[in-house]
C-alpha cells in the first residue's frame with residue numbers, strides 16, 4: 001500500500017470478522033512500530049499491554065463496556081502512560097551518555113555535556129513533583145519571569161505533565177494503527193472504558209494512566225459506520 005492508501009484504509013471499524021484471526025506477527029510488528037513513534041525528549045513514558053490470553057481479553061471486553069468493537073475484536077492492545085517512570089528513563093539516557101562518551105573518547109565533548117545537562121538537570125525540573133503542587137508553582141513562576149525577557153517553554157504543573165505523556169502515547173497508538181492498516185487489518189481506538197477496571201486487570205501502579213485501548217481485526221462492511229466525514233478544511237486548516 002502507498003501512504004495514501006494506508007491513510008484511507010485506517011478507518012475505525014466496530015464489527016470485526018470473527019472468521020479472520022490476526023496473526024501474532026502483525027501485532028508484534030505493529031507494537032515495534034509503536035515504540036518508534038516520536039515522543040517527548042525520547043523519555044518513552046509509555047507501555048503497550050497486549051491482552052493475549054482469552055481470559056485477559058474477556059476481562060478487557062468487560063472493561064471496555066462490552067462495546068461492539070471490543071466484543072468482536074480479535075486482538076486488543078492497551079496504551080498506557082507511565083509518567084512515574086521518569087527517573088528510570090532518565091537513568092537510561094544517562095547510561096547511554098556515559099557509553100557514548102567512552103565511545104568517542106571525550107567525556108567533555110560539547111554534545112555529551114549538553115545531553116548530560118538536559119537529562120541530568122533539566123528532566124528532574126520538568127518531571128519532579130512534591131505532591132503539594134509547589135514544584136508546579138515554582139515552574140510557572142520562574143518561566144513567567146524568564147519569559148518576560150525571552151521565549152521559553154512555559155512551566156507546568158501536574159496536568160501539563162499528564163498532557164505531555166498522553167500526547168506521546170497517542171502518537172504511538174497512531175503508529176500502531178497505521179502499521180495494522182499497512183498489514184491489512186482494521187482497528188478501533190477506544191476511550192469508552194472503565195479506567196479503574198483496566199488498571200486493575202493489568203495490575204498497573206497508581207502512576208499509570210490509560211491512554212486508549214485499540215481493538216484489531218479484519219473489518220466488516222457493517223463495522224464501518226458510514227463514510228468518513230470531516231468538517232471543511234477551512235474550519236481546521238489555517239495558513240499564516
Ligand SMILES: Cc1cc2nc3c(=O)[nH]c(=O)nc-3n(C[C@H](O)[C@H](O)[C@H](O)COP(=O)(O)O)c2cc1C
Pocket residue numbers: 010011012013014067069188189190191192193212228
Ligand atoms: C481517543 C479516541 C477515543 C475513541 N473512542 C472510541 C470508542 O470508545 N468507541 C468507538 O466506537 N470509537 C471510538 N473512537 C473512534 C472515533 O469515533 C473515530 O476515530 C472517529 O469517528 C473518526 O472516524 P475514523 O477513525 O473512521 O476516521 C475513538 C477515537 C479516538 C481517537
